[in-house]
Amino acid sequence: MKSQAIPEITQNNFRFLLPSKIAAVVDKICETKKCPIKTALLEFYNSKLYAELEIEKTKRWWQSPEQLFNELENSEELEELK
Numbered sequence: 001m002k003s004q005a006i007p008e009i010t011q012n013n014f015r016f017l018l019p020s021k022i023a024a025v026v027d028k029i030c031e032t033k034k035c036p037i038k039t040a041l042l043e044f045y046n047s048k049l050y051a052e053l054e055i056e057k058t059k060r061w062w063q064s065p066e067q068l069f070n071e072l073e074n075s076e077e078l079e080e081l082k
Helices: 014-033 037-045 048-053 065-074 076-081
Strands: none
Touching: 014 037, 014 048, 014 065, 037 048, 048 065
16 A cells, blocks of 8 residues: 655645644633633734734644643733733
8 A cells, every 4th residue: 555645734725734723722722711711812813922823934833732721821812811
């Protein structure tokens, strides 16, 4: 059986990796901060971390949802939800 080559991750295709990571981070925000999902989504989508996650060259997509959440939680951006 011939194995298929893993495609190169580019700015055009890496976004397929983001939805599950975003969902996991937002779930963790809701769980930890006891806030509605809409609030958690808005906070995450408006964060510097999310802006970096959208850019393939930052390689943030390599980080686990737990690492992303911890970084967001330690930043000042999530302070208002504490």
